[in-house]
Amino acid sequence: MLGKTFAGILLGFPLSMAIVGLAVYLWPGASEAVLMPWLVAFFPLWTVVMACTFLFRTGVRAWAWLAVANVGAFAALFLAKHTLPGI
Incomplete structure (x- = not known):
């Protein structure tokens, strides 16, 4: 239970920062x-x-x-910033 808490x-x-950053960057206007x-x-x-971390069976x-999700979200943010036109 403590492992899930600290993971969250x-x-x-x-x-959450990467998702918000991606949403702001990709928002039109x-x-x-x-x-x-x-x-x-x-x-x-x-x-x-x-x-949602408490829906997992174990903390591991x-x-x-969440580590995979972080890598994916920051990779998407990196790709968006380097391939799409700037703000």
């Missing part, structure tokens, strides 16, 4: 107009990610899946 806290935070609503949505998103699985 320590890996859920950067995952000016990013300044949507930045504040996405920043407000960050905390509920992080809470949902933390709650939670750590593994």
